[in-house]
Amino acid sequence: MKPDPVDHAVETLCKKGCQALWADIDLMEQGRILPELQALDAQQRKRVLGEIKSIMAIYKNSCSLDQ
Numbered sequence: 606m607k608p609d610p611v612d613h614a615v616e617t618l619c620k621k622g623c624q625a626l627w628a629d630i631d632l633m634e635q636g637r638i639l640p641e642l643q644a645l646d647a648q649q650r651k652r653v654l655g656e657i658k659s660i661m662a663i664y665k666n667s668c669s670l671d672q
Contacts, residue, residue, distance in 0.1 A: 611645070611653055614641055614642055614649075614653045615653055615657060618639070618641055626661060627661065627668070630657060633654045634654070
């Protein structure tokens with residue numbers, strides 16, 4: 606069975622680490638298409654952003670761009 610491209614993108618981005626992920630979220634919210642997401646369509650990229658934001662909500666107080 607072929608892996609879900611959204612799940613794969615989320616896993617790939619999360620491997621970059623907490624601070625890098627916050628920066629990626631900021632870029633994605635500005636409409637930038639990250640290299641890891643170029644193969645995805647607009648809806649899939651939106652899903653990736655939503656999933657990453659949900660994941661990072663857990664770390665909001667322990668990992669920020671200010672650290």
